[in-house]
């Protein structure tokens with residue numbers, strides 16, 4: 001298990017995703033964000049979905065994130081972590 005991957009919990013990444021895409025993360029936050037995505041299939045999928053939203057709408061706000069999809073993702077993360 002890599003410490004690198006665990007630097008940002010998945011929940012935190014989900015919270016940071018809008019800031020990531022609007023460029024408001026600091027340099028070190030972006031680096032940790034990208035490092036997490038590299039090691040986490042769940043978040044890779046999530047970020048790709050967010051990218052599609054941005055390409056479709058030209059923007060991304062918290063309101064653009066389907067609350068149901070978001071909750072399902074959080075559940076998946078919880079189950080995934082509990083399984084370790």
Ligand SMILES: [Zn+2]
Pocket residue numbers: 009010013036040041042043
């Ligand atoms: Zn993750």
